[in-house]
Amino acid sequence: MNTNKSVSKAEHTKAAIVDAALRLASQIGLEGLSIGALAEVTQMSKSGVFAHFGSREELQISVVREYYARFERDVFMPALQIPRGLPRLCALIDNWMDQVAHEVQSGCLFISGAVEFDDRSGPVRDALEQSIKTWLSAVRRCIAMAVEDGHLAKTTDPKQMMFEIHGLILAVHYEAKFLKSTRSMERAKVGFENLLSRYKI
């Protein structure tokens, strides 16, 4: 019992550190993370933080995994409740856009991380790349199902449509976050409607 309690307490502390690290990374980037900065934010000792991760790299990877787990929970999972085909695809893109709208305030690890790690190699980049590819594949599969179900034209190339949707997401983030445009979300939604009107039967 005692051991289980200790394990549970350790997990709880680790989760709290990852949570603080994720918030910090969203603001200053994954590369800004350090055991020292986190110790300060969580009001723990450096050795206390270090005991849970062992290295800065391990901490960064935990943050990427946590970011992805939340993204999946908030964006992907609710769409699975919606009938497959076009309804699910639309729900998925709606959720993704909501997530981006939220991240215009807080920062998006998939976008800032890509810039930070685009010319690097190593396990942090691998974790980030893997998460993003998994997510883009999930969207692509949703598009493919909508084609199979006859909701989108048979000639639709899911990879092409995925690319065009990804562009809308990146543009809304760029124009809202950096250029402070207040109309970018509206434009992304019109852009998605435009895409649908081309690919729909």
Next chain:
Amino acid sequence: MNTNKSVSKAEHTKAAIVDAALRLASQIGLEGLSIGALAEVTQMSKSGVFAHFGSREELQISVVREYYARFERDVFMPALQIPRGLPRLCALIDNWMDQVAHEVQSGCLFISGAVEFDDRSGPVRDALEQSIKTWLSAVRRCIAMAVEDGHLAKTTDPKQMMFEIHGLILAVHYEAKFLKSTRSMERAKVGFENLLSRYKI
């Protein structure tokens, strides 16, 4: 004569430093720039570099201006030789895509800079934001001319079309540079054709 020669030599040295700084910033970001790092790259003394800029901020602003001047020279100016309307718009987007293809190797200051400065204020951000807005306005004007000339449908909203084109550019950069996709340029070109087929009369 002697004074002119000195001015010219000083300008030449300053231009050489900005050139080195631009290459460095493309790799490591504007925030990675320092008088010290530049002194090392250019094999000058720190005080020598400092004499030309006075501050790191002034150096960063000079780099943004130089980046924009080259972008304008390579992407915008050649398109002005092409008849206005749709031909010029297509030339502009072609040149922009060529620029992005090139920058998948070297790095794009407009994209990495936006991530670095999205939650900051100050003269470096202002210079970057101003450059990007000027460029996007130029593209928007080209779209508006194509509408005026009857090459694109009268219902075309230049800001909406601009947003969708910007998305394709951001997606090709993201997918080629971070995800190492070899097909992203092809997809951006198909995406632009798709846009044209919607907006063309």
